[in-house]
Amino acid sequence: MSGHLLWPDYAAPDDLEAIEAVPLTARGLPETTYALLARAATNWPDRTAISVLPDAARWREPLRRSFAELLADVHRVANLLHDLGVRRGDAVALMSPNCAELVTATLAGQLAGIAAPLSGGLSRQHLAELLRRSGARVLVAAGPELGPETWDDAQALARTGLLDALLVLRPTGATGTLGPLPTIEGVRVGYLGELAATRDPAAFDGELPRAADLAAMFHTGGTTGAPKLAAHTHANEVCDAWMLAASSLFDEERVVLAALPLFHVNALVVTLLAPLFKGQPVVWAGPSGYRDAALFGVFWKLVRHYRIAVMSAVPTVYAVLAQLPVDDDISSLRFPLVGASPLPAAVREGFRARTGVSLVEGYGLTEATCASTRSFPDAPRPGSVGQRLPYQRVRVVVGDGTWDDRPVGEVGVLAISGPTVFPGYVVDRDEHGPVLDGLGKLADGWLDTGDLARVDDEGFVHLVGRAKDLIIRGGHNIDPTIVEDALLAHPQVAAASAVGRPDAHAGEVPVAYVTLAPGATVTEDDLREWASERVPDRTAAPRSVTVLDQLPVTAVGKLYKLALRRDAAREELRAALDGIAGVQDVVATIEGGSIVATVKIRSSGQEKAVRAILGRYALEWRLVVTS
Structure with missing residues (x-):
């Protein structure tokens, strides 16, 4: 077998066509x-x-x-x-x-x-x-x-x-x-x-x-x-x-x-x-x-x-x-x-x-x-x-x-x-x-x-979001249902949903949202500890549990996790930017299946610091500077 057939020239995107001109079986x-x-x-x-x-x-x-x-x-x-x-x-x-x-x-x-x-x-x-x-x-x-x-x-x-x-x-x-x-x-x-x-x-x-x-x-x-x-x-x-x-x-x-x-x-x-x-x-x-x-x-x-x-x-x-x-x-x-x-x-x-x-x-x-x-x-x-x-x-x-x-x-x-x-x-x-x-x-x-992705005419892939619900923490896949099942085992939890929150170090960390049964007295910290003790994968322990009146759903009644991911992203960025002079607001929106953050800041010389913080996250963002 000639070395040329086993090892084609493959250093640039344009090499792909010539490589595939030879059948893989050859x-x-x-x-x-x-x-x-x-x-x-x-x-x-x-x-x-x-x-x-x-x-x-x-x-x-x-x-x-x-x-x-x-x-x-x-x-x-x-x-x-x-x-x-x-x-x-x-x-x-x-x-x-x-x-x-x-x-x-x-x-x-x-x-x-x-x-x-x-x-x-x-x-x-x-x-x-x-x-x-x-x-x-x-x-x-x-x-x-x-x-x-x-x-x-x-x-x-x-x-x-x-x-x-x-x-x-x-x-x-x-x-x-x-x-x-x-x-x-x-x-x-x-x-x-x-x-x-x-x-x-x-x-x-x-x-x-x-x-x-x-x-x-x-x-x-x-x-x-x-x-x-x-x-x-x-x-x-x-x-x-x-x-x-x-x-x-x-x-x-x-x-x-x-x-x-x-x-x-x-x-x-x-x-x-x-x-x-x-x-x-x-x-x-x-x-x-x-x-x-x-x-x-x-x-x-x-x-x-x-x-x-x-x-x-x-x-x-x-x-x-x-x-x-x-x-x-x-x-x-x-x-x-x-x-x-x-x-x-x-x-x-x-x-x-x-x-x-x-x-x-x-x-x-x-x-x-x-x-x-x-x-x-x-x-x-x-x-x-x-x-x-x-x-x-x-x-x-x-x-x-x-x-x-x-x-x-x-x-x-x-x-x-x-x-x-x-x-x-x-x-x-x-x-x-x-x-x-x-x-x-x-x-x-x-x-x-x-x-979710788009592919250009040269076969380059541009990811824009996830259709699936997996939480990816430091390259490790976490099934959100194991967090949800742990929370649903609590007698005062009526519904639960876990999503990934952007994290500057791990990429994402799991967080959870729940609704409670009537008359419930359990606190968010109680539920976080409860879930952490019961998830079968230690990396899946939720960083936070948030109690809501109701979980968001689509027009046909299906749980809408994108809305929860949007909320998690907004809260993470608000905490990360807290204390920086001139930051007026952090808004997160859903665009084409992706979460996009918009940060409004008054011109105060802090734009570079804000950009540095936002750049740590695998998240689309915009910075709007007002006078």
């Missing part, structure tokens, strides 16, 4: 994620594949594995899973902070069966439901040294009869005597590294996966009930990783930093699979990744030491970095990728002013594997989240179930098709394996993203 992509890893181990056996930091404090002491060593590690763990009874249609659940063994186990799970990563931030009730739905009988989980809370949850789940095996992970580079593990009736409990050490490193003993086989199940925030499990095929993941790797952002000389949790599709596709295509080294931050405050204390030193060129993070990370004085040589940093939630203009401009480097914005969702658009640093398109990636298609539809197209440039519901669109959600199991259902999101190969 490009010679590896069939599966395992084939992708095996190809890297063949091409660059001795090159460092991953350097995993034990933690931020020991950032100069990584555990390194070459591509050949990583493949051997994956063979050992996959053979262990096979010996435990994992077959092609069986899921392997993984629940742990990032560590070297988790990288290996994730790839091995996709080789032996289907990887099902889980967030340790979910309640045990939701974790148990996801285990049941996935059918996973093997759980790979952080042990007491690596994640004490996760270990407690893993043991509790194992004692419910859901599991046949619990494989325990240790911190990266851990040495010393292995601590004793509990005995759980009917469950094999052991350290993954110890059990895998005796398995064959040369090859996998079981049936190799194929392109159409499922590679992973990722939980994603739904709009009702427990998180949904979105299925990915091997072809989905390989194609999306190639679409990213094909760009000029990735080449073998550019080191990638990975610091997002591996239960997030971005960590898997952007910072694990895509670098395998060109043999790029990846530096994995410690178990807490970007959530470790100590990492930011050494961040620019880490960039210089490892010559980091590419990184991927959410806007809140870049907001922090934009405040850090650059105290080292960061000339290697070329392509900081950002996505998962709206990017405030002030963060984009602040990061560029601090570092001299432009953020590369993208857009995607779990149901389309990961990435569907990317921007171009040398061809900025203000207000856009980028051009569609090769071989993906985008269109804007009416959103009434008819899938009728909107004219170019007009706003509607964004739809995506192509090789990265998922085959459906896992809703059950039968004798053949997981049972999938699009649950109304799929029609003739097209995915309803639930996002």
